Amino acid sequence: MVDNPILNERYKLIEQIGAGGMAVLYKAEDLELGRTVAVKVLRPSLVGDPEFLVRFKREARAAANLSHPNIVTVHDVGQDGPNTHYIVMEYVPGQNLKQLIRAQGAFEVDTALAIVVEVCKGVGYAHRAGLIHCDLKPQNILITPDNRVKVTDFGIARAFSAAQAETDEVEEVVWGSPHYFAPEQAAGEPPTPASDVYSIGIITFELLTGELPFTGDSYEELALAHLRNEPPSILSFNSALPQELDRILQKVLSKEPSARYRTADQLGRILQKYREAGQQPTGPFEVTPSAVGPALPHEDVASPYQWEDSSAEDATIPTFTPPPGLGRRPPDDDTLPSLPPVDYQTARPRQGVHAPYVDDRYTLDEYDEYQDDVLAEAEDPGFDVYGLVLGVLAAVAVLGLIPLWITVYLTLTR
Numbered sequence: 001m002v003d004n005p006i007l008n009e010r011y012k013l014i015e016q017i018g019a020g021g022m023a024v025l026y027k028a029e030d031l032e033l034g035r036t037v038a039v040k041v042l043r044p045s046l047v048g049d050p051e052f053l054v055r056f057k058r059e060a061r062a063a064a065n066l067s068h069p070n071i072v073t074v075h076d077v078g079q080d081g082p083n084t085h086y087i088v089m090e091y092v093p094g095q096n097l098k099q100l101i102r103a104q105g106a107f108e109v110d111t112a113l114a115i116v117v118e119v120c121k122g123v124g125y126a127h128r129a130g131l132i133h134c135d136l137k138p139q140n141i142l143i144t145p146d147n148r149v150k151v152t153d154f155g156i157a158r159a160f161s162a163a164q165a166e167t168d169e170v171e172e173v174v175w176g177s178p179h180y181f182a183p184e185q186a187a188g189e190p191p192t193p194a195s196d197v198y199s200i201g202i203i204t205f206e207l208l209t210g211e212l213p214f215t216g217d218s219y220e221e222l223a224l225a226h227l228r229n230e231p232p233s234i235l236s237f238n239s240a241l242p243q244e245l246d247r248i249l250q251k252v253l254s255k256e257p258s259a260r261y262r263t264a265d266q267l268g269r270i271l272q273k274y275r276e277a278g279q280q281p282t283g284p285f286e287v288t289p290s291a292v293g294p295a296l297p298h299e300d301v302a303s304p305y306q307w308e309d310s311s312a313e314d315a316t317i318p319t320f321t322p323p324p325g326l327g328r329r330p331p332d333d334d335t336l337p338s339l340p341p342v343d344y345q346t347a348r349p350r351q352g353v354h355a356p357y358v359d360d361r362y363t364l365d366e367y368d369e370y371q372d373d374v375l376a377e378a379e380d381p382g383f384d385v386y387g388l389v390l391g392v393l394a395a396v397a398v399l400g401l402i403p404l405w406i407t408v409y410l411t412l413t414r
Helices: 050-063 097-104 109-128 162-166 193-209 219-228 243-252 264-278 367-373 385-413
Strands: 011-019 023-030 035-042 074-080 084-090 141-143 149-151
Touching: 011 035, 023 084, 050 074, 050 084, 097 141, 097 193, 109 141, 109 149, 109 193, 109 264, 193 243, 193 264, 243 264
Parallel strands: none
Antiparallel strands: 011 023, 023 035, 035 084, 074 084, 141 149
């Protein structure tokens, strides 16, 4: 056992502050710049998988291109000798959102929406940069002492492209946390930005009710619940919650990705407009918003660089005894990185899935029609047979009057 190891003679590990499905997180000191940082070190149980090492490095390099006040900054990625792979990130003091939910239960409506809007700002920026988080959950949302919101651990983030979005290939393993991942992730399908939107919907549901919409005694039960069961109404947990907000959540938690809001930016704009129109009471917990507002429709940023794959090497996490008096965050990360997908055809046939509150006519430019297009359940009017019949009869009537008017004209001009 090594006490307080120093990675590459620069990063001195102080204490373990968290653990996830792919790495262990340490509070550390950057000896070169004299600042406190967080260092994520790859788990030894995963380093035998060459593809996982590639995923780990891709995460760091892709996330390092993201610069946003609602995203934890990645400072460095490195390797200490042949065995230890690590990422150096901004150290964020405070608690994660899961700890706050456990401590106080449901949040006030305005506070919950304020948190989710901040999450949407950060995740939406990543979507515009070509990244999907894939593992959004309250444990990955940090709340600073001054109540700022930061999204962390793009641990299984993956660059997406048009080719990935169009493929129907089913993955051999499922990534994500079973309480929060989208139905298509449970079925082993490639995630899209709409998958992150679904996870944000689960988080919003938990913030408003203090409960999760889907539960199960096993991973498979949870996965099947996401695939088969309609989400419960937040009104069944608290009848005082707004019905219009319940309709928004039902759309966000639709089984089919195409029935949800397409990106976190779009969801963030909807919730921000709802906050401005609803004037919900503010609770004692007041969120400090970031300087950036929700992204406007069709805004874009440069896509992150594409990084080449690297070969796999053995890795070992340094172990040590933390100094006395230093606390630890509870290891409550339930990411499951290597479980098989459930049977998609049995669990969720593509045809006949009910998606409540779907409006296929809705576009990013229709926010001025908020009450009609977002809060009301819209349906495609289809082909209007009665309108066509009435139109034909009106045309016949008009044509039938032409001889009469000709006769009147000739009579008056004689």
